[in-house]
Amino acid sequence: MIAASPTNVRGADAPSLAPQSPWPHRVAWLLVLCTVIGTVGLGATVTTLGAGMAFLDWPTSGGENMLAYNFFNDIKLGHTDKVLEHVHRLAGATTGLLAIALVASLWFLEPRRWVRGLGVAVLGMVIVQGLAGGLRVTEISTALAMLHGHFGACVVAAMFVAVLVTGRSWANSxxxxxxxxxxxxxxxxxxxxxxxxxxxxxxxxxxxxxxxxxxxxxxxxxxxxxxxxxxxxxxxxxxxxxxxxxxxxxxxxxxxxxxxxxxxxxxxxxxxxxxxxxxxxxxxxxxxxxxxxxxxxxxxxxxxxxxxxxxxxxxxDSSETPPPPAARSVASSVSVNRLPTAAGVAS
Ligand code: HEM
CATH class of the missing domain: 1.20.120 (Four Helix Bundle (Hemerythrin (Met), subunit A))
Incomplete structure (x- = not known):
């Protein structure tokens, strides 16, 4: 039988399962910065200027594919509301791509399953946020616009949590x-x-x-x-x-x-x-x-x-700690997920 290691006893200072690569942390930072400075900053300006209904359609912009829409014409014509709303939509799409990049980086490089789950949750929230923004347009709903703003705050907070838990200071705290x-x-x-x-x-x-x-x-x-x-x-x-x-x-x-x-x-x-x-x-x-x-x-x-x-x-708790070397060498046949802990056998 393997003795309970001090690393899996509640209350001990111990190294936890550390991130193996700095990339998920970097991608999480990029995601949060682009979202706050780009998507949210532009979205807030759109609302302030009352430009949220510059286009009456979504996901198309003025009847055209969002990615193909030529907003340089709007710049020339001085249609600031359309330019802002369109660039906000493009920034939202960029946030979506970066959220996918976060999930991918966590999938391949992150050992903690719950952190990988957090990445998927962030992506899911970004998708819901995009849908709420689109429905606000198609339904011409100020209440949905408010919900879009409030849920956006939850999405940003979840992104900051992703930054926090993928960082070294979290692992070494x-x-x-x-x-x-x-x-x-x-x-x-x-x-x-x-x-x-x-x-x-x-x-x-x-x-x-x-x-x-x-x-x-x-x-x-x-x-x-x-x-x-x-x-x-x-x-x-x-x-x-x-x-x-x-x-x-x-x-x-x-x-x-x-x-x-x-x-x-x-x-x-x-x-x-x-x-x-x-x-x-x-x-x-x-x-x-x-x-x-x-x-x-x-x-x-x-x-x-x-x-x-x-x-x-x-x-x-034992799910956070790397398996003690003794467990790997002395009892390689014992699953490290089922090491005895102070509270009994962890499953
Ligand atoms: C820590 C304190 C505060 C918090 C957390 C807070 C939060 C908020 C939030 C979340 C909104 C809505 C933003 C949105 O939906 O996009 C808002 C709007 C607003 N708040 Fe505050 N607020 C605070 C303090 C204040 C103070 C001290 C004042 C004025 C003296 C103020 C005046 C306003 C005004 C005028 C608006 C409407 C802004 C607009 O029309 O764009 N707030 N606040």
Whole structure:
């Protein structure tokens, strides 16, 4: 019988099944950067300018194959709405191709089955997101446009999780530190996420229907307090594995609050200080689009911080660890998937 190795006992610091190749991590980064800067940035601008219905058809654009459509004519004619919507569609197609590349790189190079499953889930979400965007056009539905924006945030967060778990810092992170400060980070981050979901719904009402303005402002106070506490608690643990993520939560939160105030001032004006809203001014386009993008980044940063805190707090289980050398040499006939653990035989 093989003795339980310290590497598969809950609570131990141990190397886990490490990524074998840096490529899935690189592809995940490329996917998230192209999606946030390209597809989401353009999509947010399309919504701000009310250009989502520039074409009444989908997946064709103006009756033509999307890939063959000549939008240079629209540039010459100054049809900015068509140019933006078309390039947003092309950026979405690029996101789809990169999501396929992520699945392929994970399939061939990633040893952890659940990470390969995550890649497939990301691809599935990208497909659903594309369909929601298309249906928003064919059904002429503002509610679907809102859903498309909100689900887009979930897709981006899932992509950031793919970046996180394919990285070396995840594989080499310390484990079994179920200390009160780490637990506090987990609780505060979870609470901030719960309130953020409600704030998202209210923000969508403001953006797409011009309502729930003051409710959204109240939500901003709650999200602001909880996310600041979560970020501060993350920094206070002194854990290297949490530090950068916590700083990102605080930085993105600060940016989101400033962009929210600018979006408000440029869309609705502020009578008290004599600010008048100028429809489609550059500052309005930047602040409204930026507020959408930063909301996604805040969601992603909080999700990643929660996962990091959870990983720190929990121990290693046998499915994550490479088989101990003894198991390979002494008992090569025993399946390493069925090594005895502290909790019994793992299946
Ligand atoms: C952390 C706090 C905040 C979060 C998480 C948040 C989130 C959001 C979200 C998700 C949207 C909808 C975006 C979309 O559907 O594409 C939105 C819209 C909006 N938010 Fe916030 N928000 C926050 C703070 C604020 C603050 C402090 C203000 C103003 C003082 C504000 C003003 C607005 C306005 C005016 C819109 C509509 C923008 C538009 O029409 O394009 N938000 N917010």
């Amino acid at each position: 310390p484990r079994g530190r179920e200390t009160p400060p780490v637990r506090t980070v987990q609780w505060l981050t979870g609470a901030a996420l719960a309130v953020l979901v409600l704030q998202y719904a209210l923000g969508g009402m403001v953006r797409h229907f011009g309502g729930a303005l003051f409710e959204h402002l109240g939500g901003a106070v709650l999200v602001g307090l909880l996310a600041a506490a979560a970020g501060g608690a993350g920094l206070a643990t002194g854990e290297r594995f949490l530090r950068w993520n916590a700083a990102a939560v605080l930085g993105v939160l600060g940016g989101q609050l400033v962009l929210g105030m600018l979006a408000w001032a440029t869309r609705f004006g502020v009578a008290a200080v004599g600010t008048v809203a100028v429809q489609h001014s550059p500052l309005q386009i930047i602040s409204r689009g930026g507020h959408t993008v930063f909301a996604m980044l805040l969601l992603s940063a909080l999700v990643c911080q929660w996962l990091r805190a959870r990983r720190l707090a929990t121990g290693v």
